[in-house]
Amino acid sequence: xxxxxxxxxxxxxxxxxxxxxxxxxxxxxxxxxxxxxxxxxxxxxxxxxxxxxxxxxxxxxxxxxxxxxxxxxxxxxxxxxxxxxxxxxxxxxxxxxxxxxxxxxxxxxxxxxxxxxxxxxxxxxxxxxxxxxxxxxxxxxxxxxxxxxxxxxxxxxxxxxxxxxxxxxxxxxxxxxxxxxxxxxxxxxxxxxxxxxxxxxxxxxxxxxxxxxxxxxxxxxxxxxxxxxxxxxxxxxxxxxxxxxxxxxxxxxxxxxxxxxxxxxxxxxxxxxxxxxxxxxxxxxxxxxxxxxxxxxxxxxxxxxxxxxxxxxxxxxxxxxxxxxxxxxxxxxxxxxxxxxxxxxxxxxxxxxxxxxxxxxxxxxxxxxxxxxxxxxxxxxxxxxxxxxxxxxxxxxxxxxxxxxxxxxxxxxxxxxxxxxxxxxxxxxxxxxxxxxxxxxxxxxxxxxxxxxxxxxxxxxxxxxxxxx
Numbered sequence: 214x215x216x217x218x219x220x221x222x223x224x225x226x227x228x229x230x231x232x233x234x235x236x237x238x239x240x241x242x243x244x245x246x247x248x249x250x251x252x253x254x255x256x257x258x259x260x261x262x263x264x265x266x267x268x269x270x271x272x273x274x275x276x277x278x279x280x281x282x283x284x285x286x287x288x289x290x291x292x293x294x295x296x297x298x299x300x301x302x303x304x305x306x307x308x309x310x311x312x313x314x315x316x317x318x319x320x321x322x323x324x325x326x327x328x329x330x331x332x333x334x335x336x337x338x339x340x341x342x343x344x345x346x347x348x349x350x351x352x353x354x355x356x357x358x359x360x361x362x363x364x365x366x367x368x369x370x371x372x373x374x375x376x377x378x379x380x381x382x383x384x385x386x387x388x389x390x391x392x393x394x395x396x397x398x399x400x401x402x403x404x405x406x407x408x409x410x411x412x413x414x415x416x417x418x419x420x421x422x423x424x425x426x427x428x429x430x431x432x433x434x435x436x437x438x439x440x441x442x443x444x445x446x447x448x449x450x451x452x453x454x455x456x457x458x459x460x461x462x463x464x465x466x467x468x469x470x471x472x473x474x475x476x477x478x479x480x481x482x483x484x485x486x487x488x489x490x491x492x493x494x495x496x497x498x499x500x501x502x503x504x505x506x507x508x509x510x511x512x513x514x515x516x517x518x519x520x521x522x523x524x525x526x527x528x529x530x531x532x533x534x535x536x537x538x539x540x541x542x543x544x545x546x547x548x549x550x551x552x553x554x555x556x557x558x559x560x561x562x563x564x565x566x567x568x569x570x571x572x573x574x575x576x577x578x579x580x581x582x583x584x585x586x587x588x589x590x591x592x593x594x595x596x597x598x599x600x601x602x603x604x605x606x607x608x609x610x611x612x613x614x615x616x617x618x619x620x621x622x623x624x625x626x627x628x629x630x631x632x633x634x635x636x637x638x639x640x641x642x643x644x645x646x647x648x649x650x651x652x653x654x655x656x657x658x659x660x661x662x663x664x665x666x667x668x669x670x671x672x673x674x675x676x677x678x679x680x681x682x
Contacts, residue, residue: 232247251268251276262291269296281308297319378403384498385461391578393576413456413457418459425464430482431448437485455494458499469517546584564598645667
């Protein structure tokens with residue numbers, strides 16, 4: 214955050230308080246001015262945009278409550294912090310009801326003032342960004358495959374995709390789990406001359422060596438026990454298209470060698486065959502591990518590493534590009550709410566703060582799951598803090614609570630189980646409905662439930678069909 218871009222106005226009829234506040238906040242880099250009464254402050258507000266106003270509550274000329282009311286009416290993006298030497302619970306409540314951001318009692322420390330102003334500016338920036346995203350007519354797709362984000366880091370990735378897409382170069386996508394490596398691979402395919410051809414995604418981490426080899430290269434009848442017919446592999450079926458090999462670090466050296474030979478001349482041997490097959494496909498690979506470190510430890514072939522390290526694209530984790538969290542969250546909110554037939558269109562201020570402050574160890578995948586759960590739980594058109602329970606409320610509080618007795622332990626375990634079951638059950642019903650175009654008969658049949666029992670679950674979780682809303 215660049216503090217120099219934020220202007221702050223201090224209002225107090227005691228000049229020494231104004232000057233002290235100016236000195237404290239100026240040292241933090243803010244542009245600070247002061248006024249000795251409310252009328253002078255309103256004139257300054259008419260001429261200049263202030264991010265935060267710090268105003269005394271009791272002043273001889275136009276009190277702080279009236280200043281707060283006029284600011285909220287005319288400058289809704291300006292955050293107001295009220296200070297007073299006559300702190301009461303009722304006055305604090307009144308300030309918050311009128312839209313004040315926070316309340317400081319005199320005397321306050323420099324750290325208290327700096328911290329409150331910083332929190333106000335952070336909340337203001339989140340609110341403005343949220344409104345801007347909400348007012349957009351949908352979230353624009355980036356590079357034809359929904360690469361959403363505003364940070365310099367993600368824009369660098371988008372530029373790299375745009376440059377390499379039209380070529381036939383091998384691409385290695387590096388990034389933590391959940392950062393969207395397959396999405397990048399699909400964007401590369403969508404920006405290539407092969408975009409109208411097939412795209413195959415293969416998760417190398419879920420297939421055994423033998424199964425991976427047979428899936429990629431195919432096999433001939435009698436090549437091994439159980440091979441009763443010839444099988445065409447992915448490489449043959451993907452002719453003129455793109456094959457994405459995810460988690461390439463899990464491939465053993467023998468298969469790495471076969472892939473290396475394929476990358477050299479676009480030829481391969483099906484298992485059990487003596488006839489070389491030649492195809493025209495593009496290979497895109499991905500990993501969440503340090504391949505050079507694996508080369509040094511002898512667990513990854515050095516020649517294969519240098520063959521695939523032609524055009525590496527590094528995807529930064531979400532915690533390193535926090536400015537992308539809200540655009541991505543709104544993208545998923547729009548996508549998921551429409552797929553569920555709901556009209557959840559925004560997040561409230563507390564939800565925005567929670568989303569922005571979370572570290573997201575599971576990256577974009579975790580964010581999507583949290584938004585999906587929030588949309589399922591949401592009863593209104595706005596996601597609140599309670600719908601984000603995986604990030605610290607509800608379930609998080611239960612998990613964080615340490616029971617003192619065995620009875621308390623049993624109770625907490627029971628509550629956790631119950632909350633988990635309710636959540637999964639609701640998602641189960643919604644998923645079945647969405648996948649069957651909200652046809653109750655088809656959905657109940659697909660999941661193996663009688664229609665009447667399926668409808669009971671819908672009623673239990675307050676799920677209403679879009680046509681009935």
